[in-house]
Amino acid sequence: MIEWFEDLSLGMRFKSETVQISEDDIKQFAAEFDPQPFHLDDEAAQGTIFKGLAASGWHTAALAMRLAVQTRPFGPHPLIGLGVDGLRWMLPVRPNDILHLEGEVVSLTLSRTKPQGTVLVKWTLSS
Amino acid sequence: MIEWFEDLSLGMRFKSETVQISEDDIKQFAAEFDPQPFHLDDEAAQGTIFKGLAASGWHTAALAMRLAVQTRPFGPHPLIGLGVDGLRWMLPVRPNDILHLEGEVVSLTLSRTKPQGTVLVKWTLSS
Numbered sequence: 012m013i014e015w016f017e018d019l020s021l022g023m024r025f026k027s028e029t030v031q032i033s034e035d036d037i038k039q040f041a042a043e044f045d046p047q048p049f050h051l052d053d054e055a056a057q058g059t060i061f062k063g064l065a066a067s068g069w070h071t072a073a074l075a076m077r078l079a080v081q082t083r084p085f086g087p088h089p090l091i092g093l094g095v096d097g098l099r100w101m102l103p104v105r106p107n108d109i110l111h112l113e114g115e116v117v118s119l120t121l122s123r124t125k126p127q128g129t130v131l132v133k134w135t136l137s138s
Numbered sequence: 139m140i141e142w143f144e145d146l147s148l149g150m151r152f153k154s155e156t157v158q159i160s161e162d163d164i165k166q167f168a169a170e171f172d173p174q175p176f177h178l179d180d181e182a183a184q185g186t187i188f189k190g191l192a193a194s195g196w197h198t199a200a201l202a203m204r205l206a207v208q209t210r211p212f213g214p215h216p217l218i219g220l221g222v223d224g225l226r227w228m229l230p231v232r233p234n235d236i237l238h239l240e241g242e243v244v245s246l247t248l249s250r251t252k253p254q255g256t257v258l259v260k261w262t263l264s265s
Contacts (some may be wrong), residue, residue: 044200046207047216060218068219071198073171076196080173080221089174091187092195100219 013086016121016128023113025132027078032066034106043045048068071110072098075136078112084132085112097120140213143248143255152241152259154205159193161233167197192230198237199225202263205239211259220256235265 013019017064034053041050048055053064080090104110118131140146143163161180168177175182180191207217231237245258 040200044204049216059216067203067211069196069203073167073194073196073200074196077171077173088233089176089186092227094224096223096225097221098223098225099221 013084013088016119016126019116019119019128019130020085021116021119023116025079025082025084025112027082027112029109029111030074030078031107031109032070032074032104034064037064037066037070037104037106040073041067041109060078061103063103064106066105066108068100071100071104071136074110075134078110078136079134082112082114084114085130086105102138110136110138112136140211140215141263142205143253145213146243146246146255146257148243148246150243152206152209152211154189154209154239154240156236157201157205158236159197159201159231161191164193164197164231164233165193167200171196179252188228190201191233193235194213195227198227198231198263200238202239202261203204205237205263206261209239209241211241212257232265237263237265239263 015027032047041047049059049061049065050056050067050070050086052110056062058065075088112134114132114134116130119128121128162227165178168174175192176186176188176192177183178198183189190252201215239261241259241261243257244260246255247258248255
């Protein structure tokens with residue numbers, strides 16, 4: 012159980028529960044945030060680079076956040092992001108894909124002024 | 139009007155319409171993707187680092203995507219992200235904030251094999 016910053020260590024790994032994404036989820040998110048044919052309509056998506064309906068990359072990022080929050084990598088402490096580097100969308104996420112998230116602690120920086128720290132985690136979402 | 143890759147140029151700028159984010163929007167997105175007190179409940183948020191309800195960073199990223207899609211920076215061509223670097227959440231987004239997105243073309247790389255290219259755009263979402 013993680014309670015203090017010192018309870019974290021380099022190389023520590025987290026593994027989330029799974030989440031299944033439905034065709035309706037994909038279309039609803041896209042209609043609100045990323046209204047492009049390959050995220051909205053399976054037929055229209057066939058003729059695109061995705062060759063079929065694919066989730067918005069921001070939808071998959073948001074699902075990764077949900078899985079990260081559920082994983083409670085910092086125990087009772089919140090998960091507050093300062094930023095993200097090296098985000099890459101490697102493969103399309105399709106209707107009914109079952110996804111999970113894995114994390115690995117890459118660096119730990121203790122605050123010089125407050126009883127807290129910054130943790131760099133490499134997160135990987137995959138099916 | 140952008141029609142061909144050659145119509146883009148370094149330093150070209152895009153400016154989006156505006157979008158207003160409501161307290162309900164913030165809570166709904168958070169309930170689905172980032173269920174932490176400072177995104178869900180104004181009273182609970184007062185005692186946190188945010189000192190009041192703030193939108194999930196992934197919600198603001200998704201809104202930026204919507205504004206980018208509406209802006210049609212590549213004319214009739216789709217906006218397909220390969221990835222993101224240097225994403226930083228600088229300030230909390232609050233209920234009723236009115237946001238807009240600005241973009242600047244930072245680099246242009248023509249494909250060596252296909253009639254297409256990769257555009258690096260620096261996007262800034264602000265109120």
